Amino acid sequence: MNQELSPEQSAYIRKLAQRYVYYRKSAAIDAQDLMSAATLRWWQFCQRNPDLQDERVIQICFYQQVKGAMRDVIRDSSPVKVTRTMQAQMKAYQRPYTVELDHVIDIQAGEEHADYELWMDVVASLKKLPEREQLILSLYFERDFSFTEIAEILEVSVSTVTRAYRKALDAIKKDLAEPNLYAKNQSR
Template identity: 70%
Template sequence: MNQELSPEQTDYIRRLARRYVQFRKSGSIDVDDLISVASVRWWQFCVRHPELSDERVIQVCFYQQVKGAMRDILRDSSPVKVTRTMQARMQAYQRPYTVELDSLIDIQAGEEHRDLDQWMDIVASLKKLPEREQIVLSLYFERDLNFSEIAKVLDLSVSTITRIYRRALDTVREDIAGHNYGEKKRSI
């Protein structure tokens, strides 16, 4: 089998690459990248299967290898424009934002903090929550998303998000209710 591309094959690869780049609008892949990926994949196929001699089989294999190579590389590339919904979804799948306790407490010299123990217990209770509840609370309080936006991000219903939110707050309330903080009783 000939490893060199014929003019018809080269023309096909170029047309297909232009079409894929036009539809994908990828920020990291261009026509030349797709042409080289397809050419390398075809060359590798020819090296692995030198015994093929039937022109019809070679042609079918050529189309499969070229399309497969281009689809693989495009699937792994990122699009130029990422919608806000997609950005929110990508952020939601990251672990909840965490900071060190020292920066959360923000103690300054000379200030008197009466509720420092309570604050430490709240932070510890939040860390004990399941990851899904931490994500909902993080998106609500830190990212300022409302329940319907959080529902879109996590692909859940608004009622499910509301239930998760309430369960998380109830868990934190119950966890810190067992501690005695003096006369003042604060609510979360």
């Protein structure tokens, strides 16, 4: 297999690198970085597979290696300027966190739980909350963020976060006051 890039392959690498940099809209990487990574990955592939002769297979492998190399570089890069708010958002969640039963319940086979029904009622009540309130509770209880940190992440005031927190807890308490909430949800 020829390790030298053809003019068509070089043009493809250049065009793809420019497209990735354009859509990335970040100065953390440039087209030359991507082109170098793709060329190196292709050279390494050619070294590992010197006896490959089928042109169609070589072409498919070329596209896979080039795209994979560029995606790896982009995935490992980060924006040049990262604000504190952006850092907090990256540490927390990009999208509001919703509670799933499989994630919340950690019950081992054969264990006895006296409060199983109460726990299921709490989970069902959490699922009924709006996503923003679920996110606030998750950040507060699971991640141990303060209300100030949560306010920075959501880009709202601290009083808005505390009101939403209190509203969520009140909604859960109200739901738990209803008898056998979990059983009602299972029958639907």
